[in-house]
Amino acid sequence: NCGRGYGLIQWTSANRYYGLGDFAKKYGGSPSSLQTQLRYLTNEVQWKHIESHMKKGGRSIYSYMDTTYSWIGWGHHGARTSYAHDYANRLVQVEV
Structure with a gap:
C-alpha cells in the first residue's frame, strides 16, 4: 500500500502504483504525464476485465x-x- 493515491485514478496498491512506473519505463514516458497515465489505465488488467461492459x-x-x-x-x-x-x-x- 502506497499510503496515498497517485495520478488520475489515485493508484494506491503497490502492484498498480509500481505497474504505472514499469509501464512508463517500458514505453518511454513519465508516470506523471497525462498521456502515460491514460495509456496505462486503458492497458491495465483491471480495465481489461471491465472494458466490454463499459463499452456497451x-x-x-x-x-x-x-x-x-x-x-x-x-x-x-x-x-x-x-x-x-x-x-x-x-x-x-x-x-x-
Whole structure:
C-alpha cells in the first residue's frame, strides 16, 4: 500500500502504483504525464476485465459506476453520481 493515491485514478496498491512506473519505463514516458497515465489505465488488467461492459450502451449510470468499482476501487457514489448524471444529461441535450 502506497499510503496515498497517485495520478488520475489515485493508484494506491503497490502492484498498480509500481505497474504505472514499469509501464512508463517500458514505453518511454513519465508516470506523471497525462498521456502515460491514460495509456496505462486503458492497458491495465483491471480495465481489461471491465472494458466490454463499459463499452456497451444502454445501461444505467449505476450499472457503469458499480462496474467501475472493480477497476478503480472507490466504493461510494456521493458527488460522483451527481457528476455522472449531470454529464449524461449534457450529452443527450439537443439544440434545435
